[in-house]
Amino acid sequence: MTAMDKIDLFIIEKLTEDARTSFRKIAEELDLSPDTVINRYVALQEKGVIRGSTVVINPKKIGYPAMAVFMIGTSPIHVLANETIPVDSSLILDALIKMRNIIVATKTVGDHDLLAIGVIMGFEHLINVRNEIAKIPSVKDLEVSFWTEKTELCPKYFVI
Amino acid sequence: MSAQAKIDEIDINIIRALQKDARTNFVDIAKKCGVSTDTISKRFKKIRRAGVARGTTVLLNPKSFGYDCVASFGIRVEYSHVGEVVEFVERMPDVVFCTSSMGRHNIFAIAVVKNVGKLSQLKESIKGHPMVREIATSIWVNEILLCPENFEFEHLKTK
Numbered sequence: 001m002t003a004m005d006k007i008d009l010f011i012i013e014k015l016t017e018d019a020r021t022s023f024r025k026i027a028e029e030l031d032l033s034p035d036t037v038i039n040r041y042v043a044l045q046e047k048g049v050i051r052g053s054t055v056v057i058n059p060k061k062i063g064y065p066a067m068a069v070f071m072i073g074t075s076p077i078h079v080l081a082n083e084t085i086p087v088d089s090s091l092i093l094d095a096l097i098k099m100r101n102i103i104v105a106t107k108t109v110g111d112h113d114l115l116a117i118g119v120i121m122g123f124e125h126l127i128n129v130r131n132e133i134a135k136i137p138s139v140k141d142l143e144v145s146f147w148t149e150k151t152e153l154c155p156k157y158f159v160i
Numbered sequence: 161m162s163a164q165a166k167i168d169e170i171d172i173n174i175i176r177a178l179q180k181d182a183r184t185n186f187v188d189i190a191k192k193c194g195v196s197t198d199t200i201s202k203r204f205k206k207i208r209r210a211g212v213a214r215g216t217t218v219l220l221n222p223k224s225f226g227y228d229c230v231a232s233f234g235i236r237v238e239y240s241h242v243g244e245v246v247e248f249v250e251r252m253p254d255v256v257f258c259t260s261s262m263g264r265h266n267i268f269a270i271a272v273v274k275n276v277g278k279l280s281q282l283k284e285s286i287k288g289h290p291m292v293r294e295i296a297t298s299i300w301v302n303e304i305l306l307c308p309e310n311f312e313f314e315h316l317k318t319k
Contacts, residue, residue: 001223001224001225001226002224002225004224012218012220015217015218016217016218016220017215017217018215018216018217019182019183019216019217019218020182020183020216047224048221048223048224049220049221049224050218050219050220050221051218051219051220051221052180052181052218052219053181053182053183053216053217053218053219054178054179054180054181054182054216054217054219055175055178055179055182055213055215055216056213056214056215056216056217057175057179057212057213057214058211058212058213058214061165061210061211061212062165062167062212063315068263069232069234069261069268071234071264071298100312101312106230106300106301107300107301108232108298108299108300108301109298109299109301110231110296110297110298110299111234111296111297111298112298115232115298115300121315143263143264144263144264145234145261145262145263145264145265145268146261146262146263147259147260147261147262147268149259149260150257150258150259
């Protein structure tokens, strides 16, 4: 938890609705100086409350009618040139992030070891993405679920 | 299925710049594209009207608001009741995404909760629905990486 007051929360609310809202406009609404609002914004970034800002894209409008979740299990050890080394799932995570069309990737605890969510152009594309993930060293199990109904993940505290 | 929007190099430059930082000054994007600031501002309006961009927002850290745990659920339910269970799960507090899906599970959901205790309560509530057959829970570990810039636009370019 980070300590925040009404001013901080007001700034966050305004920027969540529209990240391009001018600091001058927010300042007017708060009856404060634009500098105060800018300082608050910078402080919220420094405290890690605001990680950044982005434009929310509707994947359906740019040729991605579907989304898929890839649930990945890793092999406990990796055999390389007769040497067995423990698997570092960070390496798999790095490979996932670099993949095109993967928009979320995380290590997980529970049902599987890593999870990735991707935007999908069609059935053939889905199979290609799956094959590409399967090729990452140490990926042992790979299960997929996909959907077409909701392709926008952008709830309040969790924007993609 | 919604119609695909027509997008050109300038539009892509705008989207790419705003994906990294939604507050990027249009003056800077204009300079990069070699067009006027007015053009960029008109193009951004066009992208929004076309529904390609729904808007801009800040990325918040759930932990700063006391939400320490992000998790996903893969849920298997009786086939004829998928829609009903989706509505049931969607209405649960802290569930931020829920959809019917094909593949291993027929429902996939994401929740942002205050702690593991709350996650367990949420799981039990979902399990409480009589049509739920199986639920697989995964807690997302710290390194949740959002990489929206991985969208490809190249296939949309109009020559």
